[in-house]
Amino acid sequence: MHFKEAKGILSSQNGMNIYRGCTHGCIYCDSRSKCYNMEHDFEDIEVKSNAPELLEAILKRKRKKCMIGTGSMCDPYMHIETKLNHTRKCLEIIDKYSFGATIITKSNRIIRDLDILKSINEKSKCVVQMTLTTYDENLCKFIEPDVSTTKDRFETLKIMRDNGIPTVVWLDPILPFINDTEENLRGVLDYCIRAKVYGIICFGMGLTLRDGNREYFYNKLDEYFPGLKQKYEKKYGFNYEIMSDDNEKLMSVFYSECNKHGIICDNDAIFKYLHTFQEKKQTEQLSLF
Numbered sequence: 001m002h003f004k005e006a007k008g009i010l011s012s013q014n015g016m017n018i019y020r021g022c023t024h025g026c027i028y029c030d031s032r033s034k035c036y037n038m039e040h041d042f043e044d045i046e047v048k049s050n051a052p053e054l055l056e057a058i059l060k061r062k063r064k065k066c067m068i069g070t071g072s073m074c075d076p077y078m079h080i081e082t083k084l085n086h087t088r089k090c091l092e093i094i095d096k097y098s099f100g101a102t103i104i105t106k107s108n109r110i111i112r113d114l115d116i117l118k119s120i121n122e123k124s125k126c127v128v129q130m131t132l133t134t135y136d137e138n139l140c141k142f143i144e145p146d147v148s149t150t151k152d153r154f155e156t157l158k159i160m161r162d163n164g165i166p167t168v169v170w171l172d173p174i175l176p177f178i179n180d181t182e183e184n185l186r187g188v189l190d191y192c193i194r195a196k197v198y199g200i201i202c203f204g205m206g207l208t209l210r211d212g213n214r215e216y217f218y219n220k221l222d223e224y225f226p227g228l229k230q231k232y233e234k235k236y237g238f239n240y241e242i243m244s245d246d247n248e249k250l251m252s253v254f255y256s257e258c259n260k261h262g263i264i265c266d267n268d269a270i271f272k273y274l275h276t277f278q279e280k281k282q283t284e285q286l287s288l289f
Helices: 051-059 086-094 108-124 137-143 150-162 182-195 211-222 228-236 245-262 267-275 282-286
Strands: 002-004 047-050 067-070 100-103 125-132 167-170 199-201 206-208 242-245
Touching: 047 125, 067 086, 067 267, 086 108, 100 108, 100 245, 108 125, 125 150, 125 228, 137 150, 137 211, 137 228, 150 167, 150 182, 167 182, 182 245, 199 267, 211 228
Parallel strands: 002 047, 067 100, 100 125, 125 167, 167 199
Antiparallel strands: 206 242
16 A cells, blocks of 8 residues: 555546555456556555545535546445545545535445435435446355455445435446356346345446456466366457357346336436436425424
8 A cells, every 4th residue: 555645536527536456356357457557556555645635625616516426446445445534534525515426336344434325315316336246155255355245245235225325236247157147147136126226237248358457367267267268268369348158148137137127227327327416405305394
């Protein structure tokens, strides 16, 4: 871990990364890709030491309220967050200035900040997004070794549900020859149905590989699934998109189950929802008194 003073914190789409790098160890992580120009080891987390101050300086003068997002590149609830509390500080600032928030994580550490999430959601909108890829708990320990288990993430989704906080699941990635089975898909979908998620984002039954994350992924295939690397190389070469042979069949199951249970599965519609700021009408709340 090392600290760095950042020059800015919000992107043009109002997204922020409080940390750079990650210690969750997911074998497929796209954030390892060389195109992101990370100048340090991926596990040597770069902490934007002035992130809360930068965020407050922007939000206090921002005229139009909006949704502030975090977690698209690096998980805001990785291990060091328990000591540094940078994510919590930023959420407190978002809450202070009555902006909305959307967070992507694979960690049940987010439960620690349930009080702030509820406060944000009462004033505007707070959406918790969680990635679910693998129903099998033993397999999860290999492909996502240092994150909360899939079952723990499911329990977290239920806690959000019970506290009125909307949730979205990323069903991504699906690894050919590893978890691209109907059994796995139906298990994950059952969790989503029971947790009453708002929507599920899915780009197909596959994953993306490019320079940086491809090498790491293939090394882990050699470690955990001997012989599978050679199968990938022969079938996919250096393709960016790696799709399962069962993509069409599995996507049919996906759309059928989502439609049956009223879960939004149109990616564009979900992204629009995530980016739409919703201010709760104070007059309606006051009328109760």
